Amino acid sequence: MKTLQAWAMQYRLFLGILFLINVLLGITVIGQSYAIVQIVDSVFMESTTFQQIVPYLMGLAAFLLIRTFLNYTNARIGLSLSHHVRHSLRNALTTKWTKIPVEQTGESLTGSRITTLIEQIDQIDPYFREYIPQVIKTTILPLLILIAVFYVNPNSGWIMLITAPFIPISYILIGVKTQQKSERQLAELSRFSGKFLDILQGLPTLKLLGRGKEQSDILQQNNQGFQNTTLSILKIAFASSFFIELIITLGIGLLALEIGFQMLVYETLAFASAFFILAIAPEYYNSLKELGSAFHTGRGSLAAAEQISKELDKEERPVSWGSQFIEGPIRLDANSLSFQYDDGFELYVNHFTLAKQKRAVIIGPSGQGKTTLLNVLAGIYEKQQGELRLNGELRENIDENSWWKTTSYISQQPYLFSGTLRENVSMGEHYTDDEVTKALQTSGLQEWITSLPQGLDTNIGEGGRGLSGGEKQRVALARAFLKKPTMVFFDEPTVGLDVRTEQILANSIDALAETATVLTVAHRLPTIRKAEWLYVIEGGKVTAMGTPEDLLITSPYYQSLMKRGASDANTH
Numbered sequence: 001m002k003t004l005q006a007w008a009m010q011y012r013l014f015l016g017i018l019f020l021i022n023v024l025l026g027i028t029v030i031g032q033s034y035a036i037v038q039i040v041d042s043v044f045m046e047s048t049t050f051q052q053i054v055p056y057l058m059g060l061a062a063f064l065l066i067r068t069f070l071n072y073t074n075a076r077i078g079l080s081l082s083h084h085v086r087h088s089l090r091n092a093l094t095t096k097w098t099k100i101p102v103e104q105t106g107e108s109l110t111g112s113r114i115t116t117l118i119e120q121i122d123q124i125d126p127y128f129r130e131y132i133p134q135v136i137k138t139t140i141l142p143l144l145i146l147i148a149v150f151y152v153n154p155n156s157g158w159i160m161l162i163t164a165p166f167i168p169i170s171y172i173l174i175g176v177k178t179q180q181k182s183e184r185q186l187a188e189l190s191r192f193s194g195k196f197l198d199i200l201q202g203l204p205t206l207k208l209l210g211r212g213k214e215q216s217d218i219l220q221q222n223n224q225g226f227q228n229t230t231l232s233i234l235k236i237a238f239a240s241s242f243f244i245e246l247i248i249t250l251g252i253g254l255l256a257l258e259i260g261f262q263m264l265v266y267e268t269l270a271f272a273s274a275f276f277i278l279a280i281a282p283e284y285y286n287s288l289k290e291l292g293s294a295f296h297t298g299r300g301s302l303a304a305a306e307q308i309s310k311e312l313d314k315e316e317r318p319v320s321w322g323s324q325f326i327e328g329p330i331r332l333d334a335n336s337l338s339f340q341y342d343d344g345f346e347l348y349v350n351h352f353t354l355a356k357q358k359r360a361v362i363i364g365p366s367g368q369g370k371t372t373l374l375n376v377l378a379g380i381y382e383k384q385q386g387e388l389r390l391n392g393e394l395r396e397n398i399d400e401n402s403w404w405k406t407t408s409y410i411s412q413q414p415y416l417f418s419g420t421l422r423e424n425v426s427m428g429e430h431y432t433d434d435e436v437t438k439a440l441q442t443s444g445l446q447e448w449i450t451s452l453p454q455g456l457d458t459n460i461g462e463g464g465r466g467l468s469g470g471e472k473q474r475v476a477l478a479r480a481f482l483k484k485p486t487m488v489f490f491d492e493p494t495v496g497l498d499v500r501t502e503q504i505l506a507n508s509i510d511a512l513a514e515t516a517t518v519l520t521v522a523h524r525l526p527t528i529r530k531a532e533w534l535y536v537i538e539g540g541k542v543t544a545m546g547t548p549e550d551l552l553i554t555s556p557y558y559q560s561l562m563k564r565g566a567s568d569a570n571t572h
């Protein structure tokens with residue numbers, strides 16, 4: 001629970017208020033017992049008149065009211081503490097996610113992962129709402145009661161002090177015993193739900209194969225296993241609460257016995273004192289018992305806290321930028337450039353150069369690092385070593401905004417936001433409808449827009465739902481046409497596009513290449529054939545670089561590609 005404790009310690013003011021409230025609560029509980037004792041003693045032992053006990057009755061009512069108010073405030077502060085911690089964790093996670101470099105977003109930022117983590121923040125609620133206030137209460141209340149009892153009758157104080165640890169010890173023993181079983185129960189549950197989902201999804205196939213009955217039996221067995229584990233945990237839970245109640249009863253019984261001896265045999269204790277001890281003892285044991293159950297509730301927050309803190313502690317590799325403004329046609333140069341995914345695939349580029357306004361392509365077998373290289377050169381991934389120069393200036397000295405203003409990056413799966421087509425193309429910049437329409441036309445979407453009843457005002461779902469891969473790329477191209485970049489990074493789709501879309505994409509790139517340096521990760525022969533300059537990537541290294549004529553001599557990969565010739569439309 002170290003992580004949770006550390007989070008709680010950031011809210012010392014709340015903890016201080018909780019401490020104060022519980023000191024007052026302790027005083028109220030003692031005062032309430034004192035008032036009850038005085039009323040009973042006056043009425044039964046001293047036969048006083050009603051008039052004389054009125055102040056005690058009023059005192060009792062006041063203590064009861066104050067106690068209710070303090071308990072309410074205690075719960076409110078717990079709630080508020082939990083709200084503040086969860087709010088700041090949500091903020092911390094969102095800040096973290098917005099800063100995560102693109103390279104890491106793929107591995108950590110899927111929608112379902114975000115949802116799971118945000119939901120897990122709510123699972124830490126019981127720790128702050130119940131456990132923390134209860135820990136503070138259990139630290140202060142029994143202590144104050146103990147001081148009062150020691151003051152009234154030290155012998156009873158000793159009995160209460162010695163019997164108290166049995167309650168937390170029992171809880172710890174039960175916790176240890178049930179932990180393994182609960183873990184097994186969780187495993188059973190996930191096995192059961194996995195199997196259930198699997199069978200449900202494959203039901204039509206199973207029916208066709210006549211295997212429905214067998215699967216139903218398997219499901220029954222899994223269900224039985226889960227039931228048995230749950231029941232065995234429940235058995236321990238029931239037995240344990242019986243055991244703890246027994247300890248409390250024995251503790252109070254022992255106290256009664258000792259008090260009885262002192263009152264009747266040794267006559268060293270007055271009735272009022274004895275009654276006070278017996279009236280306050282249940283408060284003492286109950287608050288210890290409540291800590292145990294709050295502890296179990298709080299433990300449920302543990303796994304969620306671990307997940308959240310793991311996410312928060314994840315190392316970031318942000319791309320560093322500087323203040324040098326960049327514009328005009330771009331030239332790229334790189335030396336000894338290296339990049340590695342967390343202990344995974346490694347890219348190393350000894351030497352790389354791309355002249356201004358050249359039309360270059362990166363080729364190579366699948367999974368060898370073409371996209372990775374494109375991303376490092378575009379400044380989406382941070383290089384680990386080496387130097388990358390843009391127009392002769394080190395990349396880290398370039399102003400990030402001016403770079404992205406000059407650049408268009410068209411990935412294999414461009415992201416479209418939930419919003420209108422106009423918003424998705426203009427991306428926050430101001431363009432007239434004519435300009436937007438023209439850009440969409442140049443990227444071959446003319447027919448498509450005219451078929452849309454709402455035209456540019458058509459709403460596009462999150463992630464471009466309802467648009468094909470080719471349409472998404474064409475919307476991304478339209479963005480590029482509006483931007484008029486001087487550097488274009490284009491990751492050609494690997495998935496098969498229809499001939500017409502392919503032609504439109506090629507024409508669009510041709511149009512962009514008139515005014516920009518274009519670097520394409522190419523998968524298609526027509527694109528490769530149009531290249532003025534080529535790079536071959538194999539095993540994360542640039543194995544050849546030059547004009548198509550150069551490569552026919554220096555690169556066996558390029559030679560074999562050209563040999564396969566026109567019959568092979570794809571390099572894969």
Ligand SMILES: Nc1ncnc2c1ncn2[C@@H]1O[C@H](COP(=O)(O)OP(=O)(O)OP(=O)(O)O)[C@@H](O)[C@H]1O
Pocket residue numbers: 103106107341342344345364365366367368369370371372373494521
């Ligand atoms: N985010 C990532 N984390 C870890 N490894 C990755 C990540 N992205 C890619 N890789 C790995 O890096 C290697 C190179 O991937 P990359 O996408 O650069 O290859 P590619 O040559 O562009 O492939 P393709 O032609 O199939 O698109 C692959 O082995 C891939 O599995």
